[in-house]
Amino acid sequence: MDLRQGIGLRRLGTTADEFQQDLLSSLYYRRGTTVESASPRDAYEALAMTVRDRLADRRARTAAAHFASNPRWVYYLSAEYLLGAQLEQNLLYSGTGEVAAEAVKVLGRSLEEIEDLDVEPGLGNGGLGRLAACLVDSMATRDIPAVGYGIRYDFGIFRQTLEGGAQAERPDDWAFQGNPWEFPAPDDRQTVGFYGHTEPIAGSPTRKRWLPGEIVLGEPSHMLVPGYGTETVNIVRLWRARGSEASFDLSRFSAGQYAEAVQEAVRAENISKVLYPDDSTELGRELRLKQQYFLCSCSLRDIIRRFRLRNEDWDDFADKTVIQLNDTHPTIAIPELMRLLVDEYEVDWDKAWSITRRTFAYTCHTLLPEALETWPVHLFERLLPRHLEIIYLINMLFLREVEAHFPGDTDRIRRMSIIGEEGERRVRMAHLAVVGTEAVNGVAELHSKLLRETVLHDFADLWPAKFQNVTNGVSPRRFVKLANPRLSDLISEGLGDDSWLNDLDKLAGLERLAGDASFAERWRAVKRANKVDLAAGDPDALTDVMIKRFHEYKRQQLKLLHVITMYHRIRANPTGDWVPRVVLFAGKAAPAYHAAKSIIRLINAVGATIAADPVVAPYLKVVFAENYNVTLAERIIPAADLSEQISLAGKEASGTGNMKLALNGAITIGTLDGANIEIRARVGDENFFLFGLDAYQAADMQIHGYHPREFYDRDAELKLALDSITAGTFAGVGHEVAESLLGWDEYLTLADFRSYLDSQEEVEQTWRDPERWTRMSILNTAHSGFFSADRTVADYAARIWRVAPVTVPRED
Ligand code: B1H
Structure with missing residues (x-):
């Protein structure tokens, strides 16, 4: 199959000469410059586009093959992707590394010099974000029809510098010179609401009308995710927030109030402005919840749009769709799918709930209590009033189920509720994620076991079969x-x-x-x-x-x-x-x-x-x-x-x-x-x-009262090390570190x-x-x-997603 033939396009050449021709053509026509006057950036962009073009046909064939087979799709929802530098990867995955190295000589620069200009999109914090990138790579490599959804932050994870030995942070304006790897798709933009209120709909007990107080547009673009040693090229689709036309206040502008005229648009665009840099520590900020909902709402509407291109019956939705939640950050997708089905598509509640539960799966990445997300009920009520109503209804029906299994166990009901009632009432996102999904997994054997034994113990009691392990892997x-x-x-x-x-x-x-x-x-x-x-x-x-x-x-x-x-x-x-x-x-x-x-x-x-x-x-x-x-x-x-x-x-x-x-x-x-x-x-x-210590010994030690000073007193070398910090041996730095270790030492360092x-x-x-x-x-x-992510993906595919690969035909 060659889709280019049908429209009379030539195939791209595979020799160094042909590659060089296309490189020069990119430089001339797409950068508007010549070899003599090309800047380093021109050289980089021209090369990037030439390489990208060599994946375009595979991408077109992938889309066609997927469309034709109407397969079951995996949608990976993640607030973070640490994709890494793209040029070297795409040279490898398109098999053009050697010809490119030869061809770029015409630009008077080596491939390595050009690669040094490739800036990685730092759209993640650490392991969780990089895992997302490794998994989409392996899904493409395993020919699984998949789309990764995320946010196109203007500013990624901050750039770290050292100033006098201390960390300083600078903004990461990663795409300020543009990003040649990205394909904008403004036609697929979505509209997202926030705030406002809900109104009943006459004659329907469960449907409601939500009248949002703020409207924001989500504009997608995508990056290519080629498989290795296969034809498949999948995509990661990233959403960027934009003010709607109505957010520009022309009357204020005309009255000379220029800043006020755009303030609503600025507010809208702030949603995808910056990645929150808080790996495994939660910071309950309103803007963060807005980001999460923005990602979920745009992605779900896109998923539904794609479903409806080929299908009519909602009964088929959960058979054609699996949505994997990368931690709780995209959990609002669960009430959002309920809202779309019940309020907008008029599916009845029970059917919508059955579809929703069968569609989602949840990966938990932590055991740290401070990383388990919760949001104040009052914040939800203001920002997402309809979603809070839906969560309340989900919770009521769920707690009935618990009561039926464990009659009279009110303590258990309190522990398991999606709404935490200690102090300020809060929505427990992990509980919502467990209740609204078909499968829950941890990311290593021990982690999955501890999840079942500790933080999610009550849920594992109720639904033992729901809990699985899928050990992480890397590319x-x-x-x-x-x-x-x-x-x-x-x-x-x-x-x-x-x-x-x-x-x-x-x-x-x-x-x-x-x-x-x-x-x-x-x-x-x-x-x-x-x-x-x-x-x-x-x-x-x-x-x-x-x-x-x-x-x-x-x-x-x-x-x-x-x-x-x-x-x-x-x-x-x-x-x-x-x-x-x-x-x-x-x-x-x-x-x-x-x-x-x-x-x-x-x-x-x-x-x-x-x-x-x-x-x-x-x-x-x-x-x-x-x-x-x-x-x-x-x-x-x-x-x-x-x-x-x-x-x-x-x-x-x-x-x-x-x-x-x-x-x-x-x-x-x-x-x-x-x-x-x-x-x-x-x-x-x-x-x-x-x-x-092992995990059980450590927990025991903490339960029975841990005294770091006992270790300090008993171990002369430990004492010397800590005393020298306190005595100022290291430029007088480190008092807080020593104090915390000797005072409580939460993580048993001295032990x-x-x-x-x-x-x-x-x-x-x-x-x-x-x-x-x-x-x-x-x-x-x-x-x-x-520890290959290919194995991780095979595990998800077999045990959680139940998806089969779709082979993309080769170029003939
Ligand atoms: C991991 C996070 C995380 N676990 C909150 N949890 C975040 C939590 O911005 N936030 O709010 C960001 C990240 N990240 C890591 O996931 C685990 O600590 C690692 O042990 C694990 O390997 C990795 C991938 O599963």
């Missing part, structure tokens, strides 16, 4: 092939071909090479070359990395106590046989999260003190890499020897950095938390450095300190034996194939 294309070309080449050579890139279990074939001395030698050389590229420090030193958001539960402070202890040990024994280490931290702290920012500040102070100490500096270096994002992760991960995954057990839902690092041959030092447990089970206990240090001793013993270390490193890669 091997982005995080191995693109990030680590040297290792990828070596793996392909070792395995005989590169088919492992979409069949990651094949990495197990490396096991037989783990004992091969020359292969191991080359494996080591790859790691060393990656460290030279990263240039964080001595490439022969142990490169110890902790890269993730700053959060007290993740315990960067524990890593820091280890660094401080090493500092004291080396100073006490300058001629000791120390293992040289480069300790690299990277990650952002939410701007309002003061405790996390204090830890960043202390890391930098400790780093500076060590760098200035001629006794310690030869053995220990602390590096803080600014502005951690997907692009930086792709540079650090390939160079890592040791992967720090040291959260308090029971707190990290899964982690995905742990998977990326293991796949790149870093060895994990970690607790029995999140997906660490599954990594250890696969790579083998002997190839993983384990320490610390795990000694066990962590012992494990680090083991790390060093192992490092001294390079053959052994390399063998462990190879085995980590060999046995991490399970």
Whole structure:
């Protein structure tokens, strides 16, 4: 099939010459410039468009094949997508990397130079946003008809800089020069209401008329999501808020009140202005709820529009549609679908509820109580009055169901209610998400188990079959092939071909090479070359990395106590046989999260003190890499020897950095938390450095009264480390950190300190034996194939979505 033939379009060429012709044509016709006067940006844009064109035919064939087969669709709703840089990815996925490298020479620039101009859209905070990007990649790779829906924030996650060792934030105006990867689709714009009031409709007890007080337009554009090694090209559709025509007040404008004339439009456009930077800590702001509803309302109307192109009967809706909620952020989609069905399409309540429940599925990403979203009832009432009525009705019917199962158990009814009545009445979004969906999943085995045993225990009692686990995964294309070309080449050579890139279990074939001395030698050389590229420090030193958001539960402070202890040990024994280490931290702290920012500040102070100490500096270096994002992760991960995954057990839902690092041959030092447990089970206990309390021991310790001072008093090295902070050894910085650890230490850092240090001793013993270390490193890669997002998507497809792939015919 070639859709171009029908309309007399030529096929795009596959040779470097033909690519070059198209590149020059893009430069001339689409940028309006010539080789002689092209700016670096012109070169970048022209290349981007030339590459993009090479995916256009696959996209057209995908849309046609999907349309023709009227399949069951997966719609992924997520407030965040961390898609990463697009140019390199699209070169790989379109198979044009080599011809492009040749062709761009005509512009007098190398491909690498041009790639440096590619800005990643930072439309997410951390793991949750990157997971969304990995899953849409794998859905396309697995030929699943899918659309990802999100928000096109004008400003993504803030850019982090260090000022005097402290985090400062700058706006991330990521698309201020335009974004060549985006296709605007203004024809598909949607209208969204807010505020106002509802009115009864005569003769109908459940239908209502909602008269919103504010109207906002949602304008979509999409980015291409190509599959790897297949024809499918799916899309991520992102909504941007615009004021309606009515929001421009011409009479005020005419009266000379220019600012007042546009104030309503400005208010509307604020909805998609900026991403909230609060990973795993909730900030109940009205604008945030507006964003959530804006995403849900636009996306649902688009989903319904697409459904009605091919279908007539609402009875078919849930068979043709599955909507996956990425955490509770898009949960208002549940009452919104009810509202659309009942009020606008006049479907009766019971039927609408049955459709709704069968359509949605919910992924929970946390166990932290502060990350479980709730919204004040009064806010809902003002902003979304009709939705609150619908939620009340859903809740009433649900609580009747609970009462029928557990007659007289009023305590249970209070606990399970969608409306929390302690203090200010609030809507519990997780409860709404569980009640309104067919399936609920956690993101790693332990996490799913703890969800059933703790936060969602009552719901698991009522509906045991609803609860599942789907362990997270990561894209091997982005995080191995693109990030680590040297290792990828070596793996392909070792395995005989590169088919492992979409069949990651094949990495197990490396096991037989783990004992091969020359292969191991080359494996080591790859790691060393990656460290030279990263240039964080001595490439022969142990490169110890902790890269993730700053959060007290993740315990960067524990890593820091280890660094401080090493500092004291080396100073006490300058001629000791120390293992040289480069300790690299990277990650952002939410701007309002003061405790996390204090830890960043202390890391930098400790780093500076060590760098200035001629006794310690030869053995220990602390590096803080600014502005951690997907692009930086792709540079650090390939160079890592040791992967720090040291959260308090029971707190990290899964982690995905742990998977990326293991796949790149870093060895994990970690607790029995999140997906660490599954990594250890696969790579083998002997190839993983384990320490610390498990989740049940940690919970016990907290229940029975934890006293951090007892650990401090008993452990001279721990005492020295904390005392030196308090005494001002590190430029006087870090009092709040020490105080919090000694005062309450919410995440049991001191309790795990000694066990962590012992494990680090083991790390060093192992490092001294390079053959052994390399063998462990190879085995980590060999046995991490399970952590491909392709497997994650296969799990969702089989157990939650029940969707089948649709093969897109090849170009003939
Ligand atoms: C994760 C979040 C999150 N869990 C609220 N929860 C947010 C919560 O802006 N907000 O309001 C943003 C993000 N993110 C992470 O999800 C978990 O901590 C990781 O353990 C997990 O690997 C990741 C993907 O499942």
